[in-house]
Amino acid sequence: METTTRPIPRRWLAAVLGAALACTGAATAVARTAGIAHAATAAHSPLAARSPLAVAGRGAIVPFTELEAEAARTNGTVIGPDRTYTSLPSEASGRSAVKLDAAGQYVEFTLTQPANAVTVRYSLPDNAAGTGITAPMELSADGTRLKDLSFTSKYGWFYGSYPFTNSPGDKPHHFYDETRALFGKTLPAGAKVRITLPSTAATPSATVDVADFEQVAAPVTQPADSLAVTDYGADPSGAADSTSAFQKAVDAGKAQGKTVWIPQGTFRLTDHVVVDQVTLRGAGPWYSVLTGRSSTDRTRAAGIYGKYVSGGGYSGQIRPQEAGGPSRNVTLKDFAILGEITERIDEDQVNGLGGAMSDSTVDNLWIQHTKVGAWMDGPMDNFHIKNSRILDQTADGVNFHWGVTNSSVENTFLRNTGDDGLAMWADTKTNAGDTFKNNTVVAPILANNIAIYGGKDISVTDNVVADTLTNGGGIHVGNRFSGVGPGNGTDVSGTFTLARNTTIRAGNTDIGWPFPIGAIWFDARASAIDKATIKVTDTDILDSSYSAIMFVSGTTKGVEFNNVNIDGTGTFAMQFNDPASASFTNVTAKHLGFTEPVYSCLGSQLSLTQGAGNSGWNSKLPATYCGEWPKPNYDHNGTDPTPPPTSPPPSPTENLAKGRPVTASGSVDQYVPEKAVDGDATSYWESTNNAFPQWLTVDLGATRSVGRVVLKLPPATAWGARTQTLSVLGSTDGSSFGELLASKSYRFDPATGNTATVTLPAGTGTRYLRIRVTANTGWPAAQFSEVEAYTS
Template sequence: MKSCQPLVPSVRCGAMGAAVAHRSAQGGATVHTRIPRSPRPLLVGAALAALVGGLVVPAAAADSRTAAEAAGGSATAVTRAGLDPALSAGRGSWQPVVEHEAENAVTTGDVIGPGREAYTLEAEASGRTAVRLDAPGEYVEVTLTQPADAITVRYALPDAPGGGGLDATLRVTAPKVRLDLPVTSRYSWLYNQYPFTNDPDADLLHPDWWLAECGCVPAEQPEPVQISKPFRPFHFYAEQRALLGRTVPAGAKIRITLPAGAEVDWAVVDVVDLQRVGGPRPAPYRAVDATRYGADPTGRKDSARAIEKAIVVARHADRPVYVPAGTYRVDRHIVVDDVTIAGAGSWWTIFRGRSVALDEPAPDGSTHTGVGFYGKDAADGGSHDVVLKDFAIVGDVTERIDDDQVNGVGGALSDSVLNRLYIQRTKVGVWVDGPMSDLVVQNSVIVDQLADGLNFHTGVTDSVAVNNVVRNTGDDALAMWADGTTNARNVFRRNTVQSPTLANGIAIYGGTDITVAKNLVADPLREGSALHLGTRFGAEPFAGTTRLQRNTTVRAGGRELNWDIGMGALWVYALERSIDSRVLVRGEHYLDSTYNAIMLVTEYGKKDELSISGLEFANIQVDGAGTSVVSARTAGSASFRNVDVRNVGWAGVNNCGAFTWDFEKGSEFTLVDLGDNDGTTTTPWEPGPANWLSRYTPNTISCQDRPAVVAPPAPSPWTQP
């Protein structure tokens, strides 16, 4: 496993580079790298003013009460990842959940946002907007579009003054329903530098690191560094769900209220999800009932040994294990191999565990354990033929310790299926370590993680994640990391990713013949993009054909705080190797990107050694980009066919290339126009949808390094001619 190494003192904030501590993986892998930062160029043609623009986003809609009341109490608007569902048809998860953004509901609270700058409540909210309730009796009220018997509320509460969180309740009322929903900020509010702390009064965790995001480029970082406290608060949100006890009909109103005598000064309501759950699932045929061996559905005693006994009996008889409805306390890993464990449904069968400190570190470096189901280590042959389905795993992890194995599901699981799971408050939802093959993760929900949502790590092959929802992760939501051993032929398909607070929505670190298709990714916050391909973290090279097909991103492409430049909704990054295998990008929709739609970049210190080539873009729609469609900060090439563009802030490709400024040879990056690319004219460097590509091909230098953001209008359906 990797360890986090401090930044060497010689790496400083300079004219040509900055430093970033970015993405830590399961075993600890914070990597501090030099970042491409261009010199200020000479003027080329039109003035290339390298101005840092303020972040501008569309103004908030008028008071949401007015809109809802004007509709005469009609059903509250339904969204998917804060987006009109018509704009993501056939993409993202198809789980039967009806999502309502709080800002679209009737409310007596205050709408906060929109806003996209990190370390703010509105930036972490779905859709970058939420509702703040800061007086007892204030509420958010949703009118149901469909019957529902279960509710999930995504919310934020203040932290305790000294950290550690506060507990409170929100009142949920509906016809014949009144319940107090327990909520907490215990699992929220991280601060400071990676790997972060729960202490708002902490000094710098790594005072010897160059302080990324300091805004000091090109000057040297001052010594000693002065910070204001709390320093860089983030990871504000959590979610709580509850069964309503009855089916509330369509047209009825559900109200979430900050009650009288509230234990907190305010609460922010972001999203209200409603669905029909129904009753518990029955036991599979001939199943072994875990309660017969001592599993306690009241949660008063630890059930780990009882479940292990049931597994032994089930394996001997070649039967599944059934864990009936209840809450089962499990404070350590349960090792599974050649067995099916089925619950009564993720709303009914819940494995809940505490984070337990070990007397001495485990051989893998863990200092804690907690609730989780693990395959055997790959070095010991791994596990095979495992099915885990229809239950929830709810952990108690409040701090990120990368050496700890405190994930919901882990180990090596070949020829296995994870189905209809709900995983919350572990460090990583699903982290599997190969070599292993043929794992399917499907129909599951992973939320409120301190690190990744799901990671196929090192030598995972022929595996699929499909129809999952991943929200509020503290690192990459979905990742494949070919760490030392290549991943091959894996697929991420029809998943919905929302609001990762650090890193990327979907990240691919090397691998052979990888496919990312029909996913919906919304609202990445900082140090990442919606979709990312990177030769990083010691990953094996990309090989074969990498396919990005028919994904939709929305409100991505934010400001990279360490580099102080705008990112793309798609970010391709050559850090340790060139990217030169075939990359097919087909049918993508990049909607409302804060900066670029597409960013191609090579690490500045290797700009003359590495390049990005082999990218083929076709049948792309870009609706809204605050700056340019393409930012090319690398040597190499890409081709474009049938790319339709509208509502783009700046004309022309930001074609900085490798920053050598050879005006006779042109940029080191070549853009190949294969035709049918719409939204172009011959007017350079003017706000609007003009000239996003054609004038600057094949290789004219056209580096508009940091143009001011021009906020686009909201995306809308695309009418084909």
């Protein structure tokens, strides 16, 4: 391998990555326990305002009542609904919010339940330096001022494609943040709580998305015979660094078999506190708060970590006190970690929770403004997170990484994560027997609400997910990312149970692909998904941004859909980009956004077995739609779906292969086939070493006339000149290939752009274009940074 030209491998490689309207109605309350339908806010989309907290029996039981700003009384401007990546309303709950841009503009919520506290989700503009704006907002009730809320944008506004930057530029995203406040008294139902922009001196505008009102209980009292961190020197004022005091207290708690108590206060930590065989408990997440970050080492910040396992999932430097894991018999309960992380640097261990903790429980924690809420590096067993809130992360909400077994996340509310909301990643050591159950995951800014990368016998049940933004869907199962595959025994296997889940406004565009992603989707790019039975049962797929169900990248088999309700899509009910074998019983679809319900160009490579009770999507089978991607249509209230688009013939300068589905005989590490069609000449595909012949096949989507193929390698001078011997093959069905051009040697030289042009015989037509390589003088594998196809 030519490591001098390669970037550091990263788990998040996928991210190579209104009219003004015065709303004077009362706010609509939604809560998981109430089962109240949320009012529609857009006349053209009756499904657009479904609330993820109004699904009876599914999702997290939350302690708050959620009120949407766009359904409240306001003299501001309602923005949205809009699902377009990088637009301000696209990241809002329900895809709409209220913008205040003049002094005195407000949003006024009418309480439906008594409350003494509120959490407000909002957005402020960034500043020119990318460090954010902080501005006061007035909070009042029934005309009486309560206090000021501090809104800030220092934790938001990322730019560009992955890896993101905080410097203002293109593709702005991650706009929203959350702040919380206790009122100091209980307000009754019917009270009118107003958030007002008092002035535009500090900020030109403020956008209010949603307010969560709750009745916070009195603080928990210190348990008998417990050790208080203040007894060891911890400072509840937050002025002094309490890291050492916390560590001494938890070590003493382990030695004496006693609970360690965090009293009311804000405690500043500048590094991890390492826990083992101890209970660490606070007075409640509104009262006992951990915060802080080192001023000299930005890789160190407040966090509670278990001990790492030697040779385990974390490959970075482990301090002596963090070794010797996994930690065991740890309980973390009733406190908050409100971090100070404003950027995303994947190598930094600045997560809320981390390391390895077996036989351990996390209960009623509030984790906000860390990189990942809980990044757990195994091997570890029997670890459980429950009854918690994870908000405003720069990366994942929770990730079970590397050999996490028999563990779960349950009854937890997640919103505004910077990557997957909940993830399991079987990176070189399989995850097994894990469960995500009764969680609510809203507005992940990148990737999926829930994602399972490899693993065995996994359950995802009774969850509600909503408002995917880009590069992901609502629920995802895939053989993808490094360390996931049959060579490690970490690929998808056993029984996967995806049951009683609800997706709302899930799926969206992928900035690296020319086609969108479905609400529930499967990706077999690293290896075929063919060792598991995947059961998708009793599931509601509502108001999907594009398709409801999608298969892509490689071959997926063994998926069983039973009792699935598809209600509202932007495009198709089913989207098959790559070969799939699946069965469908009682799968119904209505309110589709496109006249053709099934997308597939696969012909006989698509195997759909139908049981009883299917309707709304299968009437034209085996015929399917194979054409240009339609624009999404969310007008499902009596308007005809979008008709198939008419496609002009491609121009001679159009690269027919860019962004198309691609497969290969093999690949190494992150140098996957998609790199050869991503339009970026600096990234590349590399086949399995020392295993010629090797091939790469691009699906052009339909039979096209191809006059020339341009092959590229990265232009960097670090690449030495080389000659690759190759032939060109074609196919109309993806299985039977014929030779279009005989084998020949082609020179790639950085001095001339590292490019070779292959001219095909006149009149060559093919849908599947395959480049077959038998030799390479520079490396024992096939290598291409781009495979481009043109009509002439």
